[in-house]
Amino acid sequence: MKYIVIVKPKKAILDPQGKAIKKVAENYLQSEIKDIRVGKYFEIEIEKEDDGLINKLAKNILSNDVIEDYEVRKA
Amino acid sequence: MKYIVIVKPKKAILDPQGKAIKKVAENYLQSEIKDIRVGKYFEIEIEKEDDGLINKLAKNILSNDVIEDYEVRKA
Numbered sequence: 001m002k003y004i005v006i007v008k009p010k011k012a013i014l015d016p017q018g019k020a021i022k023k024v025a026e027n028y029l030q031s032e033i034k035d036i037r038v039g040k041y042f043e044i045e046i047e048k049e050d051d052g053l054i055n056k057l058a059k060n061i062l063s064n065d066v067i068e069d070y071e072v073r074k075a
Numbered sequence: 076m077k078y079i080v081i082v083k084p085k086k087a088i089l090d091p092q093g094k095a096i097k098k099v100a101e102n103y104l105q106s107e108i109k110d111i112r113v114g115k116y117f118e119i120e121i122e123k124e125d126d127g128l129i130n131k132l133a134k135n136i137l138s139n140d141v142i143e144d145y146e147v148r149k150a
Contacts, residue, residue: 029128029131031121031125031128032121033119033121034120034121035119035120036117036118036119036120037117038115038117039116040113040115040116041081041082042096042114043110043112044110045111047107057104061096061099
């Protein structure tokens with residue numbers, strides 16, 4: 001069973017990486033970009049379906065729940 | 076208009092980051108994980124719809140097309 005976990009900075013949190021990439025992108029494209037937010041993307045394959053296991057992994061290992069939100073989906 | 080860009084290591088490429096997280100995850104969960112692959116996740120907001128602009132950004136700035144694949148979606 002394949003799961004996808006997406007980890008993103010919480011909305012209220014400043015995203016310096018996103019700001020830096022936004023500047024580079026605007027220079028490169030010569031076009032205005034309203035916002036870029038950068039997160040992490042995980043593809044996790046386990047033997048059989050276990051939503052609880054993947055949520056536990058996402059919450060405690062893959063993300064820092066003080067500054068990040070996470071989302072779990074089945075691929 | 077909001078776009079999502081996902082950048083992943085090409086299948087044939089070794090993913091040391093994924094392997095490292097796999098080991099930590101298996102120890103933490105005390106459960107076997109078949110595979111973990113790690114990529115980057117971008118949310119990009121622009122004024123109006125422009126698939127070409129986002130594809131150009133994804134291909135030339137957000138990913139390294141020698142070792143990574145990218146995917147563009149509308150949010």
